[in-house]
Amino acid sequence: MTETTTPQTLYDKLWQSHRIREDADGTALIYIDRQLLHEVTSPQAFEGLRLAGRKPWRVDANVATCDHNVPTTSLEGGVSSIVDPVSRIQVQTLDRNAAEFGILEFPMGDPRQGIVHVVGPEEGITLPGMTLVCGDSHTATHGALGALAHGVGTSEVEHVLATQCLIQKKMKNMLVKVDGQLAPGVTPKDVILAVIGQIGTAGGNGYAIEFGGQVFRDMTVEGRMTVCNMAIEAGARVGLVAVDDKTIEYVKGRPYAPKGELWEQAVESWQSLVSDEGAVFDKVVEIDGSAIEPQVSWGTSPEMVGPINGCVPDPDKQADSVKAESIRHALQYMGLTPGTPFVDIGVDYIFIGSCTNSRIEDLRAAAEVVKGRKVADSVELAMVVPGSGLVKQQAEAEGLDRIFLDAGFEWRNPGCSMCLAMNADKLPAGKHCASTSNRNFEGRQGAGGRTHLVSPEMAAAAAVAGRFVDVRTMMQEASA
């Protein structure tokens, strides 16, 4: 290597190290290191393989688990206890396909089963410097470890199974730089919601976003996962954070992480997984981290979000008529009146879970707020759904389950649950839910359900107050 190489972004490096060929028009063949499979988007891919008499190119590059359809109540009866026949068949089909093709699977009942984006990093299956895909848009999560990770469609799942490659065009580079220091009570979720509020849900279209700056350097690896998870809600298929000591510390010792000499070798190579000094980004967005407040979404798109001490916006004061119309439409769906302070919005349901916020740190943070308090009487259901069986075990070992149960929360089994309501957990029509998930689209958590996206701390505080509340005031009361 010569000294004169042009500075590269982290994305450039990952792209280049996996590029098998690139045609003049920019169409490239990219090598894929890892594919995660779940029950919803893989069946047709496996069937395609079977119909064509093909085998996976590299069986060991694939890992499967079920998450979208699994019940979060009792797991006693195993797969056969899933009531909805369509859900049950999808889960059974994954089990059958994994067995037939010899793919490693964490099935229902295995403590390692859980939301695919929680399981990958937790098991050391996701590693820095990898290309990783999954038939799910929140695959961006894994970029928190300095991996090039994104969602793919079912045809592409099959393509990767059969060839270990993807046909792709390179994305553009965007840097979202958040400097300064977050105030106490302000979390990674608030950072990413604030970013989406600023750049909009289409702001990242066509870009791979790298999250850089003091705030992300200070953030834990799990916090970075929360941020990268929602890159897709900012329009970007890829979110990335540079590798540092925290990343390496996080990966070390995980079941599928390299060991011994291979570990040393891997770590040495991972050190270079940062954007070079002077690397050029096509777009740079700078945000002052110290000014970010706890966020709450009020509408039906993740960009319809604001600081907790704000108010529901007035469409009549919006100059852009298209925007005004979409605000009007959203407020009608959400049953909200312009000018209502967010802290006056009552909550009926609390959902702490999803691939955005169901890791151990999320549960600890929520438990900290809930501790010694009770869920308000007006709240109909408050539930905690850990991201994986191992997160659940860890939380129980720390006594977090007791804290939640004592406060009146339900303590559930791992899965996607009410994030998209494909299993039995559904938000009823007209009910307001403080949710730690990532999408507040109409009907996402159940037909007619009204979702407000918040951090685990804010969801916990809302559970106690029965309405949205600035978690910082609650924290002050506690320490007073």
Add this chain to the structure above:
Amino acid sequence: MSLQKFTKFDALVAPMDRANVDTDAIIPKQFLKSIKRTGFGPNLFDEWRYEDVGQPGVDNSQRPLKKDFVLNQPRYQGARLLLARENFGCGSSREHAPWALKDYGFDVIVAPSFADIFFNNSFKNGILPIVLPAETVEQLFQAVYAQEGYSLTVDLENQQLVQPDGTTIAFDVDSFRKHCLLNGLDDIALTLQQSDEIKAFEADYRQRAPWLFADNASV
């Protein structure tokens, strides 16, 4: 999925005389929960075709048919070419739409225009979408209605449709897509043609990042 080679064949023509046929009409959303990519044929155009509302897992042969619906008419049974109007296949990107058309038995769709994603998805699944001028399409509709059993010979090699009276209608097709259809190549088969290149990359990559290959793991 590997595809059948697109040889020259005679195709009975069925008319779908509506503009903007969307993917939700082609295959309604309740069938997207299926775990298969075959078996969608009986639910193609489900809402237009049956009196009742279709559900996955129901025996379609027992369901009451809408007698007037074009594909339910005896004269169009066994059709392989669907004659359609402008903007065919608009709506969502679901690949279930071409799966359903193919599974029903359509290999060719002729229309004045197609929705973009549907157009591409068709080729990927072994369906040839042909764009012809609106007047030509109109003439074909007249001919189909006028003559029971009206068929066209599809000759992809020479890029023409041959009418019963021997006259031909030429059509355009992307040469790459034509090559794929003629040779029964899908995207995967195409990538697999570069197997040597992939293997060479892999061998080198294994040296650079041995920890990513399970058989190298020291566990």
